[in-house]
Amino acid sequence: MFDAFGLALLLMPMAGAVGWYLRSRVRSPESGPAPNTDYLQGVQYLVNDETDKAMDVFIRLLEVDNETVETHLALGSLFRRRGEVDRALRVHQNLVARPNLDHKYRNRARLELAQDYMKAGVLDRAEGLYLELLEQGMFQDVALASLVSIYEKERDWERAIDATRRQEKVQGAPEPQRLAQYACELAEEALWQKDNKTALQWTKKALADDRNCVRASLLEGKAREAADDAKAAVRSYRRVIRQDARYVVEVLQPLKRCYAAIGDLDDWLAYLRELAQPDAPPAVQIALADAIGNGQGVDRLADYLAHTPSWTAFNHLLELNQTELPEPLAAPLATLHAALKATLASAPLYACQHCGFSGRAIHWQCPSCRRWASMVPVSDVAKPGLSPVAGGH
Template identity: 40%
Template sequence: MIEWLLLLLPVAAASGWLAGKRSAETVNADSHSQLNSAYFAGLNHLLNEQPDKAIDTLLNALKVDSDTVEPYLALGNLFRRRGEVDRAIRVHQNLIERPYLSSSQRGQALLELGLDYMRAGMLDRAESSFLEVLKRRSHIGITLRQLLDLYQQEKNWHQAIAMAQKLHEESGEATESMIAHFYCELAEQHWAQKKAVETTRFIKQALASDWRCVRATLLQSSLAMEKGDYKRAIRCLRQVERQDPDYLPEILKPLSECYQYLEGQDKFFFWLTEASKRHPGCTSLVLARAAYLQQRGEQKEARYFLIEQLRVYPSVEALQQLLALGVPEDIEAASEPWSLIEEVASRLLKAKLNYVCGFCGFGGKYCYWQCPGCKRWGTVKPLAVGT
């Protein structure tokens, strides 16, 4: 009950003071007396642990206009932050019904009501409130962002694209990368439905929005591989290096498969060698080169290569691959230090995160195109790439 007093009394006092000031200015003693009665009636309801009645009493007694709207907006916001969404909705609905609000204040009340509905999971009502705010050309930036968030929750990608484009037009905010991911979502939906033409169209739109969209290029390569067009898939996968080299680990497996189908593993190794020169210390490239040497039966060369790389660019992954090649001839098979190193490397690798968000630091074992933490698009990247 003390918490309710802390919530309501400051708002009630502020409203009572403003209304009392207005009454004094208009020399309306009856109105002032009525407000005082309502104020103490509200306190009585609070003391009797009847907060809903206290809200009704205070809202009904005071004439809400430009003088008193701010305290009530604050009250509604306090309720929402505390999770009392039903009460927040009542306060904001009461404000909207009052005839004496300015256009800006009515827009603010509608926006707050939309936020209440969002918090309550009532997305249809939230959408209606936000769209009404936009019609009034009020609070455009924040309203567009709320609608953008809403349409993402609903997976309504066409509307999300429209809102992102409008947000860019209104505020100049960069939304190209986000829009590209929305097109990728549409592409994946249509690919699952075996609609190749539509899938290709959405991928092209994604790249038109943001040519650096790695996700769209990976989708392109997957489509090409599905059709057996491995040369095209290789061209797409190699494009990723130019778009964002941080995603190199994502292309190595499919790229190797494509070269295998074309019986061009030597060409793959040549590309690995050249890419390693462009990105020294890239752990994934190191591992792929060592694996290729191992596949050709060049165990000693693979071991020497990994040792040289570990001296310059140490990594747990390369260490584990070195250990997997077996115990060198000059070390006893049962050597306790060697076994201990092998066990420690294995444990470290299991505990290691594979991906991390460059914005909020969220880490995980899998790649998320939208970060589960900060909800940003394209910020979760592989950790396997060195500097």
């Protein structure tokens, strides 16, 4: 259905056409030429509810100059909002190609054309137009924000860093978190290529921008482990907990692995005891129970559950006690355990603090709202039978 704004734009030339037509009915033959038949054809299309054809006619008849350019720009923007990108492109390309237009109008048309290309997914052409605008010092806020978006989609992280640095200068507002995430993306690429030295260089740059960047410390730890430097990896992983204790679940297994590599499991147990405060996540309590062992771990976990409900910890307690359950309870608890395991297997492990998206894998850029570093570990799962946060996979 054609919206009110588009109809209003159509009615302006239509009103002129109708007025022209009516004047021709009452004036003498000597008074001038007959009304433009193309206008009347456009009116006929409107009467027949063929608004698309009518629009094409009126656009063709509307001369492009400094007085009518605003109408063309509005029409092009309207087309893009309606999803008619091809028409928006034609309107804005026509404006850009007009040498007689005022400089400011041509640049506005370039901006609109770049946004058309963005909508159409033609990122290279959009990028070229935004760079032209930047060279002329025009629309820098919009151009830089759009370039950052393009470079993110293309995973061109170094150019994303450059554009963000320029954006910081224009806006006068720092973007440390985003810059750190771009550096982390480059560190991950280096790790995939087994280039630990380059990975460490990028994690260093990430921490220079954002000293609380959990992801940078995690990647630094991975790079240290890959370089067989377990002691340095321990320092990196322990820094994660100081930066944001919610991410402790991400480093428990790597820390255990590193302490084992350096032959210091006693220090690992002491560190777990230090972490296992009453408000610590269930994962810490489970790790401590496993490290204690010899039945004492079961007692420790049972004491924790006595004052802190946790499905994750309860499931682990059932796993530790499978062979020691009294006969009358063995069958019903086995059924409960199976149901609980199924729930845990599909429950979300991470949730975005901004939009609520959840899933079982961590995304450093939320797939839903595109925020960086907004997804955090879920400390425990929902009760069996309750739906997870909307948007989960």
